[in-house]
Amino acid sequence: MVPLAEYIALRMNAERASTVTERLTPADLDRAAALLRAGRLVAFPTETVYGLGADATNDEAVAAIFAAKARPRFNPLIVHVIDEAAARRLVRFDERAALLAGRFWPGPLSLVLPRADDCPVSLLASAGLDSLALRIPAHPLPRALIRAAGLPIAAPSANRSGRVSPTTAEHVLDELDGRIAAVLDGGTCRVGIESTVVDLIGPRPRLLRPGGVAAEAIEELVGRLERASAGEAAPRSPGMLESHYAPSLPLRLEARQVGPDEALLAFGARPPQGAKEMRWLSRKGDLTEAAANLFAALRALDRPEFSAIAVMPIPDHGLGLAINDRLRRAAAPRP
Numbered sequence: 001m002v003p004l005a006e007y008i009a010l011r012m013n014a015e016r017a018s019t020v021t022e023r024l025t026p027a028d029l030d031r032a033a034a035l036l037r038a039g040r041l042v043a044f045p046t047e048t049v050y051g052l053g054a055d056a057t058n059d060e061a062v063a064a065i066f067a068a069k070a071r072p073r074f075n076p077l078i079v080h081v082i083d084e085a086a087a088r089r090l091v092r093f094d095e096r097a098a099l100l101a102g103r104f105w106p107g108p109l110s111l112v113l114p115r116a117d118d119c120p121v122s123l124l125a126s127a128g129l130d131s132l133a134l135r136i137p138a139h140p141l142p143r144a145l146i147r148a149a150g151l152p153i154a155a156p157s158a159n160r161s162g163r164v165s166p167t168t169a170e171h172v173l174d175e176l177d178g179r180i181a182a183v184l185d186g187g188t189c190r191v192g193i194e195s196t197v198v199d200l201i202g203p204r205p206r207l208l209r210p211g212g213v214a215a216e217a218i219e220e221l222v223g224r225l226e227r228a229s230a231g232e233a234a235p236r237s238p239g240m241l242e243s244h245y246a247p248s249l250p251l252r253l254e255a256r257q258v259g260p261d262e263a264l265l266a267f268g269a270r271p272p273q274g275a276k277e278m279r280w281l282s283r284k285g286d287l288t289e290a291a292a293n294l295f296a297a298l299r300a301l302d303r304p305e306f307s308a309i310a311v312m313p314i315p316d317h318g319l320g321l322a323i324n325d326r327l328r329r330a331a332a333p334r335p
């Protein structure tokens, strides 16, 4: 049972009208869980930093995270689960994962593993990749929230894009007030830096981000970690690679007409006629809905019977920036 009285306040700040309850009660926790189940954003403390949480299985809720953070591109997000059994339902574990999970979970370690075939987590949370980053937080407050919501929770650090990660509820509200439904206030985060991210997709484990668990402690269990070499300017994060997420078919951007062999990725009420097949990103021209549908739509249209995917113009503001970034990289020349 969580010692709830330690966690002082649930702040509801929809429409900027913050109500602060003096003591976080089980009813407050239920309220926060209900908000998550309804697709709303709830920030919460973890032992590392505050996270900006959403139902990881809800495409539009995950898209709302990117909108709130004003992220100019879709980085994959860390998904938080209650225990190893819950993790094993979402990804494929191997021996290395089992060793690391046994030692460091719950705690500040995130593991990147292959998505299970029937993984219910939004493709947007994986930024279209076949992998998923998972973490089991140790902090009792997110644990109680995950249990109450009964969901895997996608949560990047609860800051605006380009700003430092927040370690108090005040930091969260400074940047996100009016953009989130609530923040659970658990005081100052104990660790204060983000989780260590280890990629277990390839034959050699790779350190994607140093963090709360020391790399040396991980190497004791799974051997040497590959790292970005000293001369390498940017970490080899998947989002940095120009054509990493490319579908098999070529993409034709800014399409106002469509060829008879092309599939059409449509946006807005009046798509050109004549496509062999069409998927709407958003019929009503809503960028959050478009982001939510992006990766599933690209996959659905990426079939050999088409010559290309024609993509209608997407406005270059709000989430349109991240959508266009993603589309440009998908259309970039392949290595």
Ligand code: TXA
Binding pocket: 046, 048, 049, 050, 051, 052, 075, 076, 077, 078, 108, 110, 112, 126, 129, 131, 132, 133, 135, 155, 156, 157, 158, 193, 194, 195, 196, 197, 199, 208, 209, 237, 238
């Ligand atoms: O401590 C933390 O990890 C915090 C708390 C809230 O849990 N969360 C956090 O999330 O820092 P975020 O989204 O700010 O950082 C996620 C990191 C990014 O560097 C991202 O590139 C990497 O994890 N990542 C996530 N999924 C990945 C994937 N499938 N493949 C490679 N890298 C991934």
Ligand code: MG
Binding pocket: 156, 157, 165
């Ligand atoms: Mg972050």
